[in-house]
Amino acid sequence: MSKVFLIDSEKRPLDPIHSAQARQLLRNKKAAIYRQFPFTLILNESRPHFPVSPLRLKIDPGAMFSGLALVNDSTGEVVFAAELKHRGFAIRDALTSRRQLRRSRRARKTRYRKPRFLNRTRPQGWLAPSLQSRVENIKTWVDRLCKLAPITAISQELVRFDMQLMRNPLIQGNEYQQGTLQGFEAREYLLEKWNRECAYCGVKDVPFQIEHIHPRALGGSNSITNLTLSCEKCNTKKGTKDIKDFLKKDPSRLTKILAQAKRPLADAAAVNATRFALLGVLKATGLTVETGTGGLTKFNRSQQGLEKTHWLDAASVGQSTPILKIKGIKPLLIQANGHGTRQMCGTDKFGFPNRHRTNRQVHHGFSTGDIIKAVVTSGKKIGQYVGRVLCRATGSFDIVTKLGRISGVSHKYCLATHKKDGYSYGF
Numbered sequence: 001m002s003k004v005f006l007i008d009s010e011k012r013p014l015d016p017i018h019s020a021q022a023r024q025l026l027r028n029k030k031a032a033i034y035r036q037f038p039f040t041l042i043l044n045e046s047r048p049h050f051p052v053s054p055l056r057l058k059i060d061p062g063a064m065f066s067g068l069a070l071v072n073d074s075t076g077e078v079v080f081a082a083e084l085k086h087r088g089f090a091i092r093d094a095l096t097s098r099r100q101l102r103r104s105r106r107a108r109k110t111r112y113r114k115p116r117f118l119n120r121t122r123p124q125g126w127l128a129p130s131l132q133s134r135v136e137n138i139k140t141w142v143d144r145l146c147k148l149a150p151i152t153a154i155s156q157e158l159v160r161f162d163m164q165l166m167r168n169p170l171i172q173g174n175e176y177q178q179g180t181l182q183g184f185e186a187r188e189y190l191l192e193k194w195n196r197e198c199a200y201c202g203v204k205d206v207p208f209q210i211e212h213i214h215p216r217a218l219g220g221s222n223s224i225t226n227l228t229l230s231c232e233k234c235n236t237k238k239g240t241k242d243i244k245d246f247l248k249k250d251p252s253r254l255t256k257i258l259a260q261a262k263r264p265l266a267d268a269a270a271v272n273a274t275r276f277a278l279l280g281v282l283k284a285t286g287l288t289v290e291t292g293t294g295g296l297t298k299f300n301r302s303q304q305g306l307e308k309t310h311w312l313d314a315a316s317v318g319q320s321t322p323i324l325k326i327k328g329i330k331p332l333l334i335q336a337n338g339h340g341t342r343q344m345c346g347t348d349k350f351g352f353p354n355r356h357r358t359n360r361q362v363h364h365g366f367s368t369g370d371i372i373k374a375v376v377t378s379g380k381k382i383g384q385y386v387g388r389v390l391c392r393a394t395g396s397f398d399i400v401t402k403l404g405r406i407s408g409v410s411h412k413y414c415l416a417t418h419k420k421d422g423y424s425y426g427f
Helices: 019-027 087-108 129-148 163-168 183-192 232-238 252-260 266-283 294-303 308-314
Strands: 005-007 029-034 040-042 055-060 065-071 078-085 151-159 208-212 229-231 290-294 334-335 345-347 353-355 371-376 383-390 396-401 404-410 415-416 421-426
Touching: 005 029, 005 129, 019 029, 019 040, 055 129, 055 308, 065 129, 065 308, 078 129, 078 308, 087 129, 087 345, 129 151, 129 334, 129 421, 151 266, 151 294, 183 208, 183 229, 183 266, 183 294, 208 232, 266 290, 290 294, 290 421, 294 308, 371 396, 371 404, 383 404
Parallel strands: 005 040, 055 151, 078 334, 151 290
Antiparallel strands: 029 040, 055 065, 065 078, 208 229, 334 421, 345 353, 371 383, 371 415, 383 396, 396 404
């Protein structure tokens, strides 16, 4: 079961405790709530510093989601798990909107200005903002968890697909790749690229075979661009036929397969572009950092019969993975929302300016993004609501709850339980 983080009165991390112990500490007023997400208690009285069990933070970085897990290496117990959703596309759209507004303004105000090019130099190691945000999100949560738990080591999935290893399985420095792990890299890559379904009939959730698009008997190669996934029935039916003959009655699927075979894996490219930047950030913490590949992660997970989720992938990263104890673990769902917008000019759906925004973000002591509890005692909306608040200067707020959006709640009924930190939470 997920544990509750505990820190002493001097804010030093202690061993996470069971939820029943947390309730008892709160009931006896020996501790207070320090943080709601992730739920953390702080002791009221100073105590001698007790020895703590070291924990390992495991990270499975992804393009859209990253998995986080805290694992006790000696017992295999998963103490905490989370799935972090990034906001790369939101950043891309915001930058596009800003570029359009500036270009429009320049055209109106300085229409005869001479065009300028190559007037911005990028520093070494520069990443696009949508990619850099992934690194910064993970860095933020590594720093937070290090303050709440006794973390002594970090494991990171450094490369999801090792292209050199797929070309040459005998490459030095990756001895674990030999034997039972052989082929996991290529198979995992193909599963991601072909959406875990048969390329010829679209069936899912069946055992797949690696199939040559252009058969070896007709001169096809073993290149990863010539491989796809097929169910046993389609693989047997196709045999050594050329794909154009096999799918001559289904030209749309033929076109789709040939196009997909040449298309690179965009998500893997995003992960590969940020992997060493993230590694540098993790090493800067001063903790021991272990790295592993996506093939090894899948091998560890499949050996223990675990389902494929982001947090279980994170718990399976690296050679240090013990026999995991995951009973009762419910991952914290974290979504990066940013800290609002500084854009003063609002636009319509076509990108034309149509309104002006205020630079004031705090209204009646609340900011949009705060998690609040509202107990409404009168009016049409009597009840209790918990969720993320959307503030207005009028004092009439909206609350986004699990059941939907509640409009027109007065600020007088609201109490902040978790101040805005750029993320929203759920289970």
